[in-house]
Amino acid sequence: MSLKGKAYIAGIYEHPTRLATDKSLAMIHAEVAKGALEDAGLTKDDVDGYFCAGDAPGLGPMSMVEYMGLKPKHFDSTDSGGSSYIVHVGHALEAIAAGKCKVALITLAGRPRAEGMATGTVPRSRGGTPAPDEPFEFPYGPTVVNMYAMCAMRHMHQYGTTSEQLAWIKVAASHHAQHNPHALLRDVVTVEDVVGSPMIADPLHRLDCCVITDGGGAIVVVAPEVAKSLKRPKVKVIGHGEWIKTQMGGKVDLTYSGAVRSGPAAFAEAGVKPSDIKYVSIYDSFTITVLMQLEDLGFAEKGQGGKLVADGNLIAGTGKLPFNTDGGGLCSNHPGNRGGLTKVLEAVRQLRGEAHPKVQVKNCDLALAHGTGGSLGSRHGSSTVILERE
Amino acid sequence: MTAQAKERKLPAPSVSPETKEYWDAAAQGRLLVRKCTACGEAHHYPRTICPFCFSDKTEWITASGRGTLYSYSVMRRAPVPYAMAYVTLAEGPTMMTNIVDCDFDKLRIGQDVKLVFKPTEGGPPLPMFTPA
Numbered sequence: 469m470s471l472k473g474k475a476y477i478a479g480i481y482e483h484p485t486r487l488a489t490d491k492s493l494a495m496i497h498a499e500v501a502k503g504a505l506e507d508a509g510l511t512k513d514d515v516d517g518y519f520c521a522g523d524a525p526g527l528g529p530m531s532m533v534e535y536m537g538l539k540p541k542h543f544d545s546t547d548s549g550g551s552s553y554i555v556h557v558g559h560a561l562e563a564i565a566a567g568k569c570k571v572a573l574i575t576l577a578g579r580p581r582a583e584g585m586a587t588g589t590v591p592r593s594r595g596g597t598p599a600p601d602e603p604f605e606f607p608y609g610p611t612v613v614n615m616y617a618m619c620a621m622r623h624m625h626q627y628g629t630t631s632e633q634l635a636w637i638k639v640a641a642s643h644h645a646q647h648n649p650h651a652l653l654r655d656v657v658t659v660e661d662v663v664g665s666p667m668i669a670d671p672l673h674r675l676d677c678c679v680i681t682d683g684g685g686a687i688v689v690v691a692p693e694v695a696k697s698l699k700r701p702k703v704k705v706i707g708h709g710e711w712i713k714t715q716m717g718g719k720v721d722l723t724y725s726g727a728v729r730s731g732p733a734a735f736a737e738a739g740v741k742p743s744d745i746k747y748v749s750i751y752d753s754f755t756i757t758v759l760m761q762l763e764d765l766g767f768a769e770k771g772q773g774g775k776l777v778a779d780g781n782l783i784a785g786t787g788k789l790p791f792n793t794d795g796g797g798l799c800s801n802h803p804g805n806r807g808g809l810t811k812v813l814e815a816v817r818q819l820r821g822e823a824h825p826k827v828q829v830k831n832c833d834l835a836l837a838h839g840t841g842g843s844l845g846s847r848h849g850s851s852t853v854i855l856e857r858e
Numbered sequence: 859m860t861a862q863a864k865e866r867k868l869p870a871p872s873v874s875p876e877t878k879e880y881w882d883a884a885a886q887g888r889l890l891v892r893k894c895t896a897c898g899e900a901h902h903y904p905r906t907i908c909p910f911c912f913s914d915k916t917e918w919i920t921a922s923g924r925g926t927l928y929s930y931s932v933m934r935r936a937p938v939p940y941a942m943a944y945v946t947l948a949e950g951p952t953m954m955t956n957i958v959d960c961d962f963d964k965l966r967i968g969q970d971v972k973l974v975f976k977p978t979e980g981g982p983p984l985p986m987f988t989p990a
Contacts, residue, residue: 589935603871603881604903605954607984609933614942617931625929625967669931669942717901717909718951720944722929846954 470737474565475572476695477557477703477855479508479688480813484650486801488682489582493525494535496577496684501536504686509698510571517542517569517689519560521552523578523804532575542569548712548849549841550751552576553687553809555851558708560689570691577684578804587680587805588612589668601715605846612805613677613754614669615845620756621671622722626771631671633774634755635662638675638798640782641752645795647824652679653799662755676755678796683803685810701820707740707854709733714847723771725757725840726850727764734852735766740834742766745854747818747829748789749811749837752796753844758782761838762789765852784827793818793827808839812853819857833857861962866938870981879918880904881982889921889973889985891949902951923973924948925987932962945971945987959988 481503483496491499497520505511518540524532528545532538544559546552553576560572580587591609593602623629639659645651657675665674695702710733713726735741742765750765752758759773767789768776776789784790794800794814797807815835817823823832835855842848873881883890892904896913907914930943941957957965958976971987978984 589933598872598874600905601903603873603877607869607871607978608942608954608956608986609936609940610942610954611933613935614931614933618929618942618944621931622929622967666935668935669933671931715952717899718903718953720928720946720952722944 471561471565472706472737472739473704474692475561475689475705476692477687477705477816478690478695478698478700479504479510480686480816481507482685482810482813483683483803485683486650486652486681487581488579491579493577493579494532496579497524497532497575498536500577500684500686501573501575504573504688508688508690508700510688512537514571515573516540517560517563517572519544519556519572519574521545521576522547523576523806540569548851550753550806551808551839551841551849551851552806554812554837554839554853555710555849557687557689557705557812557853558710558851561705561708564689564691570694572689574687574689574809575684576686576803576806576809578806579682580805581680581682588677610846611669612843613672615843616754616756617669617672618845619722619760623756623760624671626723629759629774631663632659633778634676634759635659636778636780637752637755637758637782638662640780640787641792641796641798643783644793644827645799647826648795648800651795651800652681672754672756678753678798678802678807680805681801681803683801685803685813687809687812702858703816703819704856704858705853706856707734707738708852710849710851712847712849722845725760725764725844726848727761727838727852730850730852731765731838734854738854740854745834745836746832747793747815747835748791749815749835750791751807751811751839752792752798753807753840757840757844758791760844761840765836765838784829790829793823806841808841808851811837811839815855819855861932861939863941863958863960863962864938866940868976868978868984870978871984873982876906877904884975884982884985887975889923890918891921891947891951892916893919900950902953919949921973922948924990925971927957927965927967927969927971928952929967930957930965941965943987956986957988958986
């Protein structure tokens with residue numbers, strides 16, 4: 469059964485902070501919830517569905533529902549890392565279509581910068597009962613950056629992708645971030661700047677990596693009858709897909725991501741194809757993440773992503789495929805090391821015509837937001853959502 | 859630029875009842891691979907129930923210690939730089955590991971590598987690889 473158009477995104481909010489030393493984690497969740505509900509023209513008491521992931525403090529929905537004084541009759545704490553919130557949009561669509569709720573609130577918050585976390589360069593053990601993979605991986609020193617770097621290394625070996633092509637992804641993001649007053653990095657950079665920045669984990673340089681920031685965001689997904697009663701532009705959820713890509717029992721293939729499954733599922737439900745999409749929000753933990761996902765979503769043939777992203781093709785106004793017009797994770801923010809939610813926010817702004825005028829895509833009626841959560845080089849959740857302006 | 863591998867401190871892996879034999883063998887200098895006698899596929903990391911056919915007829919085999927470098931990344935921003943890698947074993951599965959005792963700048967995807975073990979802090983040694 470297709471759920472095309474059975475829910476709408478009615479409210480969004482992005483926290484302006486990038487360093488939240490003065491806030492608690494729960495407080496940021498509540499602030500973004502309030503912002504998104506006000507954006508929609510709804511109140512806390514309208515919320516009957518609540519979604520959060522592993523960034524929420526305490527026992528997830530139980531802790532946050534109490535803290536915010538919510539009364540949801542449906543809740544979901546699916547955690548697939550940074551892609552969780554795009555999964556949540558899909559699960560909210562399912563719940564609304566099934567009549568389980570009418571106003572679904574999704575929140576994200578994090579403060580790794582305030583906590584001084586070495587997000588990308590120090591191996592992390594999750595603590596508690598170890599994951600089954602942990603003894604066979606953690607002692608070797610897998611970090612966020614070197615696991616993505618191994619994908620880049622293999623892609624370069626197999627397809628001839630270059631560091632300069634990857635650098636163009638950062639260059640495009642920086643062109644967009646200059647117009648975002650909240651972006652952490654607002655200086656426009658060049659390909660030379662990127663490839664000349666310090667090597668962190670071969671072949672990824674410092675400027676191939678996303679920023680580390682505090683912050684958060686929220687999304688309100690509503691039933692069609694609720695959307696009709698509100699005054700905001702109508703952004704319809706028309707397709708969703710999700711997938712978990714793994715090491716497949718040792719049949720490791722680092723050349724593709726879970727988007728090869730979540731993307732086609734979303735396109736099939738929406739009844740559209742990649743060439744119909746006017747704007748894309750693509751998870752950008754690293755430059756290689758963007759390149760591989762664009763290939764896997766069908767915007768370029770496998771191995772040809774380097775040509776797609778080079779020469780400014782991702783820059784709004786001049787490029788063929790404008791992406792991450794808020795500056796994305798590479799330049800603006802990556803709240804709680806989880807960038808999926810903010811991908812949806814900029815897609816909604818583009819569809820509403822509320823992106824910055826310098827980066828607003830003309831006649832933007834169809835957009836895609838895609839996320840990868842976990843590690844591209846070992847196991848990750850993948851989720852794709854396709855949105856349409858009504 | 860040369861980047862000669864240096865010794866670094868390695869945390870001990872946690873040992874479970876399911877994987878004790880794997881780590882006991884490592885302490886004796888052998889790398890075990892779990893293989894399914896129902897479907898014939900070897901897998902890694904080792905599990906009791908085959909992740910391919912879900913049969914419980916799995917057994918340990920001793921790996922030859924030969925493999926090829928599938929991908930790698932030299933972690934430069936670390937107190938002691940090291941080479942993360944995936945090595946494809948002659949027995950089939952590709953495993954996460956480190957490449958050690960070499961000049962990192964001479965590593966190449968596809969090159970032959972061979973098994974070595976490196977001690978951990980208070981636990982069994984870790985199987986790693988070095989250029990063959």
